[in-house]
Amino acid sequence: MSVSMLSTFVKPMHKEGIKFVAIFAAVTLVLFLIADFLGWIGVGLTVWCYYFFRDPKRSIPVREGLIVSPADGVVSLIEKATPPEELGCGTEPLTRVSVFMNVFNCHVNRAPVAGTIKAMAYRPGKFFNAALDKASSDNERNSLCIEMADGRELVVVQIAGLVARRILGFVQKGQTLRTGERFGLIRFGSRLDVYLPEGVKPMVALGQTMVAGETVLADLKSDEAQRTAREE
Structure with missing residues (x-):
């Protein structure tokens, strides 16, 4: 071999x-x-x-303005929602893209964008199936607000799942991240939510398979409409 x-x-x-x-x-x-x-x-x-617990190397796109997936898994939800209130990022509903990780996915989480961690907040909670919509509001979670170079903010949330019992974070408030940099890990089945800045449309579709740090989730410089897809 x-x-x-x-x-x-x-x-x-x-x-x-x-x-x-x-x-x-x-x-x-x-x-x-x-x-x-x-x-x-x-x-x-x-x-x-x-x-x-594998932690494979990834080829991170370097073009400015790209938002990459923070997790391996499948896009399970795309909808308007309010970011976690404990972050203090406002009450305006934003487009939320949820990536569900099953127990066979790589669970190392990567930063969707480059920027500075403006706020962090951990909140204990329940352990519903992470594929369910109510997991975003009821489950244990760890939230980050990343301020980008242009002043816009992006929120990414680690959410514990049905069998997950530990959210691990490798970063702290005030730390500067590069796109695709490892920032955390969740043990045994979970989900990542990304709240896109106002006006930014997702370039992924429901059911799409995502690769953390590689799959482009959205483009800050694009005015393309939200993408749709067909199953084959």
């Missing part, structure tokens, strides 16, 4: 996953002592755990 083929299947793992993989591996050894078939189930779960 060539190095290029190997890199297709074997991805770097985020350091947050090391202890979980170690626990899964230790349990697997115990399961092998009980019965071989249980041990092989443990092997499968250990591989899944490693795969969950």
Whole structure:
């Protein structure tokens, strides 16, 4: 197997996953002592755990004005909504694009735009299925307001899901981010909401598969109408 083929299947793992993989591996050894078939189930779960915490390199578009997806997953909602009140970003409804991550997606979150973190707010909550609309208002969440170079603001929200029990943030208020820079991680199934600046239309459609840091979600310099798509 060539190095290029190997890199297709074997991805770097985020350091947050090391202890979980170690626990899964230790349990697997115990399961092998009980019965071989249980041990092989443990092997499968250990591989899944490693795969969950993978942190692959991404090719980040560098053209100014592009907003990229903050998460791997599927666009589950596109609608008007008010940003989380705890951020203090106003009460005007903005276009919200939700990206749902299942337990097989990469869960490392990346900054949608370059800018400075103007505000951050964590709010505890419930753990409804992250694909549901009410997850945005009722679930545990961590919100960031990013101020861009032109003064406009973009809000991105990490939302815990049905089996997610920990939202991790790697950044702090006042920190400057580059587009596509890692800013957090959510364990085991969740969702990311992006609130676009007023007048900016999403360049993605419901059901579209997203790649964090790579898929262009919107373009600040474009006046193109909101995109639609067909399923094939």
